[in-house]
Amino acid sequence: MALVVHKYGGxxxxxxxRIQNVAQRVTKWVKAGHQVVxxxxxxxxxxxxxxxxxxxxxxxxxxxxxxxxxxxAATGEQVSVxxxxxxxxxxxxxxxxxxxxxxxxxxxxxxTKARIESIDDTRIKADLAQGRVVIVTGFQGVxxxxxxxxxxxxxxxxxxxxxxxxxxxxxxxxxxxxxGVYTTDPRVVETARRLNKVTFEEMLEMASLGSKILxxxxxxxxxxxxxxxxxxxxxxxxxxxxxxxxxxxTLITFEEDDTMEQAVxxxxxxxxxxxxxxxxQVPDHPGIAHKILxxxxxxxxxxxxxxxxxxxxxxxxxxFTVHRNEYKKAMEVLQNEVVDTINATQVIGDNQVCKVSxxxxxxxxxxxxxxxMFETLSxxxxxxxxxxxxxxxxxxxxxxxxxxxxxxxLHKAFGLETQDQAI
Amino acid sequence: MALVVHKYGGxxxxxxxRIQNVAQRVTKWVKAGHQVVxxxxxxxxxxxxxxxxxxxxxxxxxxxxxxxxxxxAATGEQVSVxxxxxxxxxxxxxxxxxxxxxxxxxxxxxxTKARIESIDDTRIKADLAQGRVVIVTGFQGVxxxxxxxxxxxxxxxxxxxxxxxxxxxxxxxxxxxxxGVYTTDPRVVETARRLNKVTFEEMLEMASLGSKILxxxxxxxxxxxxxxxxxxxxxxxxxxxxxxxxxxxTLITFEEDDTMEQAVxxxxxxxxxxxxxxxxQVPDHPGIAHKILxxxxxxxxxxxxxxxxxxxxxxxxxxFTVHRNEYKKAMEVLQNEVVDTINATQVIGDNQVCKVSxxxxxxxxxxxxxxxMFETLSxxxxxxxxxxxxxxxxxxxxxxxxxxxxxxxLHKAFGLETQDQAI
Numbered sequence: 001m002a003l004v005v006h007k008y009g010g011x012x013x014x015x016x017x018r019i020q021n022v023a024q025r026v027t028k029w030v031k032a033g034h035q036v037v038x039x040x041x042x043x044x045x046x047x048x049x050x051x052x053x054x055x056x057x058x059x060x061x062x063x064x065x066x067x068x069x070x071x072x073a074a075t076g077e078q079v080s081v082x083x084x085x086x087x088x089x090x091x092x093x094x095x096x097x098x099x100x101x102x103x104x105x106x107x108x109x110x111x112t113k114a115r116i117e118s119i120d121d122t123r124i125k126a127d128l129a130q131g132r133v134v135i136v137t138g139f140q141g142v143x144x145x146x147x148x149x150x151x152x153x154x155x156x157x158x159x160x161x162x163x164x165x166x167x168x169x170x171x172x173x174x175x176x177x178x179x180g181v182y183t184t185d186p187r188v189v190e191t192a193r194r195l196n197k198v199t200f201e202e203m204l205e206m207a208s209l210g211s212k213i214l215x216x217x218x219x220x221x222x223x224x225x226x227x228x229x230x231x232x233x234x235x236x237x238x239x240x241x242x243x244x245x246x247x248x249x250t251l252i253t254f255e256e257d258d259t260m261e262q263a264v265x266x267x268x269x270x271x272x273x274x275x276x277x278x279x280x281q282v283p284d285h286p287g288i289a290h291k292i293l294x295x296x297x298x299x300x301x302x303x304x305x306x307x308x309x310x311x312x313x314x315x316x317x318x319x320f321t322v323h324r325n326e327y328k329k330a331m332e333v334l335q336n337e338v339v340d341t342i343n344a345t346q347v348i349g350d351n352q353v354c355k356v357s358x359x360x361x362x363x364x365x366x367x368x369x370x371x372x373m374f375e376t377l378s379x380x381x382x383x384x385x386x387x388x389x390x391x392x393x394x395x396x397x398x399x400x401x402x403x404x405x406x407x408x409x410l411h412k413a414f415g416l417e418t419q420d421q422a423i
Numbered sequence: 424m425a426l427v428v429h430k431y432g433g434x435x436x437x438x439x440x441r442i443q444n445v446a447q448r449v450t451k452w453v454k455a456g457h458q459v460v461x462x463x464x465x466x467x468x469x470x471x472x473x474x475x476x477x478x479x480x481x482x483x484x485x486x487x488x489x490x491x492x493x494x495x496a497a498t499g500e501q502v503s504v505x506x507x508x509x510x511x512x513x514x515x516x517x518x519x520x521x522x523x524x525x526x527x528x529x530x531x532x533x534x535t536k537a538r539i540e541s542i543d544d545t546r547i548k549a550d551l552a553q554g555r556v557v558i559v560t561g562f563q564g565v566x567x568x569x570x571x572x573x574x575x576x577x578x579x580x581x582x583x584x585x586x587x588x589x590x591x592x593x594x595x596x597x598x599x600x601x602x603g604v605y606t607t608d609p610r611v612v613e614t615a616r617r618l619n620k621v622t623f624e625e626m627l628e629m630a631s632l633g634s635k636i637l638x639x640x641x642x643x644x645x646x647x648x649x650x651x652x653x654x655x656x657x658x659x660x661x662x663x664x665x666x667x668x669x670x671x672x673t674l675i676t677f678e679e680d681d682t683m684e685q686a687v688x689x690x691x692x693x694x695x696x697x698x699x700x701x702x703x704q705v706p707d708h709p710g711i712a713h714k715i716l717x718x719x720x721x722x723x724x725x726x727x728x729x730x731x732x733x734x735x736x737x738x739x740x741x742x743f744t745v746h747r748n749e750y751k752k753a754m755e756v757l758q759n760e761v762v763d764t765i766n767a768t769q770v771i772g773d774n775q776v777c778k779v780s781x782x783x784x785x786x787x788x789x790x791x792x793x794x795x796m797f798e799t800l801s802x803x804x805x806x807x808x809x810x811x812x813x814x815x816x817x818x819x820x821x822x823x824x825x826x827x828x829x830x831x832x833l834h835k836a837f838g839l840e841t842q843d844q845a846i
C-alpha cells in the first residue's frame with residue numbers, strides 16, 4: 001500500500017465524461033489498496049471564463065483588486081473538487097472534498113501569485129484513515145487574515161507537490177495531456193523521445209526554459225522536499241493495468257543514475273516569445289545595471305537573460321531579453337527613463353528572436369558540449385546573437401525563423417533520437 | 424446617515440451590465456452618506472448550471488452527497504461578490520467582498536437547507552468604519568466543522584435579513600425584479616395594486632401561500648429580529664433620486680397602522696401546484712394522523728393543509744394536500760404502507776386542484792370576511808372542496824380551472840383595486 005497524490009489538469013477535468021474517467025482511474029488505485037489524495041484543476045476554460053467576466057467589468061487589469069480576482073478565480077477549482085467527489089461517490093468510492101482554506105493551505109498574501117507557507121495535514125490524514133479519497137482544490141490557499149489567495153497560473157502543480165510533501169506521500173503523479181517529458185517538443189522534432197527519468201535539476205531548467213509541462217515552482221518544491229514526482233498521461237484508458245500506469249510517463253529523480261552511461265544532454269528546450277534589447281556604449285561604472293533594470297522591474301517587466309560584456313574604453317554594451325509581449329513597453333521605459341540618465345548612445349532591440357537551450361546534468365562531467373552546440377549551429381548557417389550558460393545548460397539567442405531548424409539539428413547532433421547517445 | 428443592507432437577486436446580477444448598474448445604485452447611496460452592506464445572489468442561471476453538472480455526473484439526486492452539492496453551489500455567490508467588488512472599485516467606490524465562512528455566517532450542518540445560527544459582525548463593522556462597502560455572499564454559511572453549507576433556494580433573502588439583524592441595520596432593502604408586494608398577482612388580475620405597506624404577519628402568510636417574492640424564512644427572520652424590510656425594484660434607472668427610491672416598493676412593518684382605516688384584506692394569494700388526497704372512513708382513534716402522515720414525512724413529502732372533520736359512526740375522512748409533483752409518490756406511499764394498516768376503505772385523490780387565500784391583518788377585528796369570500800365564490804359557480812383558516816387568512820381548495828376566476832372575483836369583492844376598501 002502506498003500513499004499517493006494524483007494531480008489532474010484542466011483538460012483531464014474538462015467535461016462530465018472526463019471527470020467520470022478520473023473517478024474510474026482513482027477507484028482502480030483505491031481497489032489496489034492505495035491511499036489517494038487528488039488535486040484537480042478547474043475544468044478547462046473555467047478560469048478564463050471567470051477572469052473574462054472581471055475584465056469585461058473593468059478592462060483595466062492594473063486597476064483591479066487582486067484580492068477580488070482571487071475570490072472569483074478560486075471558485076473554478078471548488079466546483080471541480082465537488083464534482084469529482086460526486087463522481088467517485090456515484091461509483092461507490094468514498095470521497096470528500098476540501099478547499100484550500102479548509103485544509104488549510106496557508107499562503108502569504110501576494111494575491112494572484114501567492115506562495116504556500118504551510119499545509120496542515122490533520123484533516124487529510126483523518127479522512128485517509130477512514131478509507132476516504134481526499135480531494136483538495138489546487139491553485140489556492142488562504143492568508144493569515146482568512147482571505148482567499150491563488151498561486152498563479154499552473155499553480156495546481158505546485159499545490160499537488162506541496163500537499164505530497166506535507167503528507168509524506170510516496171509519489172506525486174501529475175496526470176496531464178502529454179505522456180511525459182520529451183527530449184524536445186515532438187511537434188517540432190518528429191524523432192523526439194520520451195524520457196523515462198529526468199533529474200530534478202534538468203527538469204528545473206526545462207521548466208524555466210519554456211517546456212510548459214510543469215509549473216516551475218512545483219519543480220522547485222519537488223526539489224526542496226524531495227518529492228518523487230511523475231508526469232504521465234490522463235488520456236489513456238482509465239482501466240489500464242495499474243502496474244503499467246504506475247511506471248509510465250517520466251519520473252523526476254534526485255539521484256544521477258550511475259547504473260548506465262549518463263546521457264550528456266537530456267533535452268533541447270526552446271522559447272519563441274523572446275525579445276532582446278541592447279543599450280549601446282553604456283558607461284561602465286558601478287550601479288549601472290541597477291539604473292537600467294530598476295525602471296524595467298518597476299514597470300513589472302520580467303527580465304530573462306542578462307548579458308554584459310568586457311568594457312572597451314570605459315563603455316560597454318548591456319543586453320537583456322524580455323517576453324515578446326513586453327518588448328514595446330520595455331523600449332518605452334528605457335527611452336523615457338533610462339537612456340538620458342545613463343548617457344547611453346543608443347537603444348536597439350529585436351523582437352524576432354528566440355532562445356534555444358541544451359539541458360543536461362551530464363554536461364557537468366563532459367567537455368565539448370558548448371563546442372558541439374556552436375559547431376552544429378554554424379554548420380546550419382544559424383548566427384548566434386547571445387550566449388548564456390549555467391552549470392547544466394547552454395542557451396543561445398538566435399533569429400526566430402531558424403528556431404525549428406536549430407532545435408532539429410541540435411536534437412540530432414546530441415544523439416537524442418536514440419537511447420545510446422553520442423559524445 | 425443610515426446603515427442599510429441591499430439584497431440583489433439573480434436577475435439583478437444577471438449580466439456584466441446589470442452588475443455595473445448595481446454598482447451605480449450602491450455608489451449613489453454611499454455618496455448620500457449611507458453605510459451599505461450588499462448581499463447579492465448568484466448570477467441568474469449559474470446555480471442551475473452548477474447543479475446541472477452534478478446531475479449529469481449522477482442523475483440519482485438521492486444518492487448525491489449534499490455536502491458536495493453545497494461545495495459546488497456556493498461558488499455562484501462567491502463569483503458574484505467578487506465581480507460586484509470589482510465593479511464598485513472600477514467607479515471609485517471602495518469595496519471588499521466576503522464569503523459566508525469568512526464573516527463567518529455560522530449555520531447548522533443541514534446541507535442544502537442549513538439554518539443560520541450566528542453571524543459575527545466584527546469584520547463587516549471594521550470595514551464599514553473604514554468607509555468601505557461590504558459585500559457578503561448570500562445563500563451560504565459554514566458549519567462547526569468548517570464545511571460549506573447553503574440555505575436552500577432563495578436563501579439569499581434570509582442571508583440579507585439575518586445580516587441586517589446582526590449588524591443592527593436601519594433597513595434591509597430587497598431589490599428584485601418586481602416593484603413590491605401586490606394585492607394579488609398582476610398577471611392574473613390586471614387591477615392588482617402595489618401595497619405601500621404590509622404587516623409582517625400578512626407577509627408571512629403570503630410568502631407561505633405561494634407569492635414567491637420573499638423566501639418565507641427571511642420573513643420569519645425579519646419578524647423575529649424586527650428588521651425593517653423593504654421589497655423594491657432593481658430595474659429602475661440606478662440614478663433615480665435616492666429619496667424616491669428609498670420610499671418605493673413595499674415596506675414590511677411591525678405596527679398595525681392606526682392612522683387610517685385598516686384594510687381588512689391585504690391580498691389574495693394562490694398556489695396552482697396543489698394536489699389533495701383523502702382517506703375515506705378512517706377509524707377515528709388516537710394516533711391515526713401520525714400513522715397516515717408518518718410514512719408521508721419519511722418519504723420526504725411536504726404536507727400543506729390537513730383537514731379532519733367530525734367523525735361519524737367511529738370513522739372519519741382524513742384529507743391533506745401536497746405539492747402536485749409529489750402527488751403520485753404520496754398516493755403510492757399510502758397504498759403500500761398505510762391503507763391496510765389503518766383499515767381505510769379507500770384512498771381518493773385529485774391533482775387538478777388549487778388553493779386560493781384571502782390574507783389580511785384586519786380580518787382579526789372584522790367579521791364577515793369568510794362569508795363574503797364564500798358568497799363571492801358561490802355567485803361565480805365555484806365549488807369549495809376544502810377550507811382552512813388561520814387568524815389572518817382563509818384558504819380554500821377549488822378545482823384549478825376556476826383559479827383565475829376566483830382570484831379576480833375575490834380581488835374585486837374585497838375592494839383591493841382601490842385604496843379605500845370595502846367592508
